Amino acid sequence: MKKTLIFVISFILLPMLSPMLLSLCGGNNKQNAEDTQVEDTGVNMESATAKIIESEEKLNEIRFGNWKNEDWYDNDYFRFLRKTIDDCLKGIENEDTEHLQGYKSFLHGQFFVNDVKVFLGGGVSISLAFLDQPEILYDAWVYSYVVGQTVIGYNLRAFSKSNETLNATKEEVIERMKEFPYLKLW
Numbered sequence: 789m790k791k792t793l794i795f796v797i798s799f800i801l802l803p804m805l806s807p808m809l810l811s812l813c814g815g816n817n818k819q820n821a822e823d824t825q826v827e828d829t830g831v832n833m834e835s836a837t838a839k840i841i842e843s844e845e846k847l848n849e850i851r852f853g854n855w856k857n858e859d860w861y862d863n864d865y866f867r868f869l870r871k872t873i874d875d876c877l878k879g880i881e882n883e884d885t886e887h888l889q890g891y892k893s894f895l896h897g898q899f900f901v902n903d904v905k906v907f908l909g910g911g912v913s914i915s916l917a918f919l920d921q922p923e924i925l926y927d928a929w930v931y932s933y934v935v936g937q938t939v940i941g942y943n944l945r946a947f948s949k950s951n952e953t954l955n956a957t958k959e960e961v962i963e964r965m966k967e968f969p970y971l972k973l974w
Contacts (some may be wrong), residue, residue, distance in 0.1 A: 844908060844909060844910045845908070847910055847934045848906050848908075848910065850934050850937055850938075850939070851906075851910075851911070851932055851934060851939055852906055858970065860904060861901075861970045861971065861972065862970075862972060864939070864942065865904075865911065865912050865914065865930045865932070865942065866901060866914070866972075866974050867974075868930060868942040868944075869899075869914065869916075869928055869930055869944065869974070870899075870974045872884045872885060872888065872944050873888060873895050873899070876888040876889065876892060876895060877892070877895060877896065883943070884943060884944040885944075887944050887945075887946060887947040888944070888947055891926070891947065891949070894918065894921070894924070894926075895918070896918070896920070897918050897919050897920045898918070898919050898973035898974060899916045899917060899918045899919065899973070899974050900916065900917060900918075900919060900922075900961060900965070900971065900972070900973055900974070901914055901915070901916050901971075901972075901974070902915040902916060902917055902925060902954060903915040907929055907931075909929070909931070909945075910931050910932065911929065911930050911931040911932045911942070911945070912929075912930050913927065913928070913929055914927070914928045914929075914930060915927055915950065915952075916928060917954055917961075919958055919961060919962075919973060920958065922954055922956045922957065922958055922960075922961045923953050923954050923955070923956065924949065924950075924953065924954075925949075925950035925952050925953060925954055926947065926948065926949055926950055927946070927947070927948050927949075927950050928944065928946065928947045929944070929945040929946040929947075930942055930943070930944055930945070931943045931944075931945045
């Protein structure tokens with residue numbers, strides 16, 4: 789829970805508090821720490837974080853409240869991630885593909901989803917691997933924008949190589965997909 793809370797604060801709350809933090813850090817750089825007085829802004833971090841979490845929980849209910857079991861194996865989050873990877877490989881640079889640039893040489897081929905979870909910060913957290921190197925796992929955060937009661941778009945917020953590995957060969961992955969046809973390559 790603490791990791792998630794820190795992640796929520798760093799990705800959601802911190803940008804909202806940036807102007808306040810900048811004003812607190814500004815001023816005369818020659819002042820000693822003892823001479824610097826920090827004004828009480830009245831911002832209760834716990835309360836603000838709780839409100840953000842509550843808001844995202846409500847949005848996640850809109851995002852996933854009516855999903856059926858098969859939606860967790862085939863959905864627009866995976867399609868968006870596939871399109872974003874393809875765009876990166878084509879050399880398209882935008883706010884989504886910027887997270888993939890450092891991994892460009894590893895992104896070739898189809899990927900499969902190892903795990904997917906609702907992410908408290910909004911959208912899903914996807915653990916994936918590429919068929920040609922199934923032992924290397926990557927983590928992606930795909931956010932979705934909600935207006936009213938509808939998801940209207942997606943954004944790749946984060947992509948990184950996981951510290952975890954998968955003990956599987958390409959052949960074992962293909963066999964598993966034959967055994968469980970709802971598992972797909974993207």
